[in-house]
Amino acid sequence: MLDIKYIREHLETVKTRLERRGQGTADALDGLLIPEEERRRCLSESEMLKNKKKKLSAEVGRLKQQGQEATREMEEVKTINATIKELDDKSAACEDQILQTLLGIPNLPDDSIPDGADESANQEVRLWGQKPELSFAPKTHVEIGEKLGLLDFKRAAKIAGSRFAVYKGVGAELLRGLINFMIDVQTRENGYQELYPPFLVNKESMQGTGQLPKFEEELFKMRDDPYYLIPTAEVPVTNFHRDEVLKEESLPICYTAYTPCFRREAGSYGKDTAGLIRQHQFDKVELVKFVRPEQSDTELESLVQNAESILQKLGLHYRVVVLCAGDMGFSAAKTYDLEVWLPSQNTYREISSCSNFTDYQARRAKIRYKKGDSKPEFVHTLNGSGLAAGRLFVAVLENFQQKDGTVRVPEALRPYLHGQEVIGKAH
């Protein structure tokens, strides 16, 4: 959420910056200032009356204690109360209108990111490793996975529906191995503390990180209970500190969490229908940071590197791109995507998205820190995938596939598979 005060004082700047996300993004701002003026007018008028009321009531008390008549004072308060109620109702209505508008306005893009309307304007920042040289036509992860008995999409469709998968045997083991490997690297080497949060959260949490109210159709919602399935661990982990004032010396706070993620994928009909790329349920190890505002730029860089370290240890070729203003998510100010090379698709596919949300989520979720003796300030929040396990599974199968149809297990992963060096050999 943007700061109404800042908008009031820097309207043109805010407009210009928002418009970078796309024409019309800033239109909502126009409906903001009039109710804001009205709200403040009603508020100060009401407060003046409340002050008068307080004094009169005290006077009534004093008079009654002395056994004197106070009817005139009591009548006057009654009259004042009616006006106060009117003013308070009006300012509450304005406030709600302002809040609803603000919740629908995205974060300001960072000045450092490129202009552009869609992913074609994203810029490659760096490239790591190189494409594997395969002496044969690469198979897709679906072909490999089904042939080696690692994946079963048919039965998944039977028990749940489309966009679900069953990992089985060594496939299940590989998935678990990848998850554990990622958590271990993030906790033991990159300094994150592990959290294992609820996968169902309330609407306050969804609003805190920006999924609600605008993106409800992308979420799975319980019918009989007020819960939503999390679309990413970002939600429970960022909201871990909702409505809190953190100690300055505790920052930066870095958490990592493994959770399954649930997404309706409404509006993506026909897109990535085959395989593990786009599922209603997938697994992810997430990285979340709470930092001092002046540190968030550098903390984003290190968070990206922490995510990259997984790909590097596995020896997977990838590139880092910075998203342009038009392609970036609603709450983010700056986003880097990690895209891993997929031989079967002959392209790079997103496997991680790392963002600096500046104070946007912090203001929604009221996450602050106390700076010395001065007033609490909003922290900056960041998060990124470290990484998406399903897509990493895809990348491992496809990049390490061998001519004989087996898959080589990258060395870093072998301890997680009981030392197994090749998948599919026995078959």
Add this chain to the structure above:
RNA sequence: GGAGAGGUGGCCGAGCGGUUGAAGGCGCACGCUUGGAAAGCGUGUGUAGGCUAAUCCCCUACCGAGGGUUCGAAUCCCUCCCUCUCCGCCA
């Protein structure tokens, strides 16, 4: 799910219709004291909003949340949420 107890400031804990943002204690900060420290003494110590050049004043709100009664509510009434104990159920 049933029965009961409870939610007050950083923490503990009073208050149970009137001048209480809230006694007292602990903690913390600063000062005095001291060779130094402890003890002791003194002062201060919440958040949000409005006003403002201002994190100074001043004003308003906040005692789990939301309503209500009243001239006046932390205190009375209603609804909801959360925590704890016991019972039931259960991985």
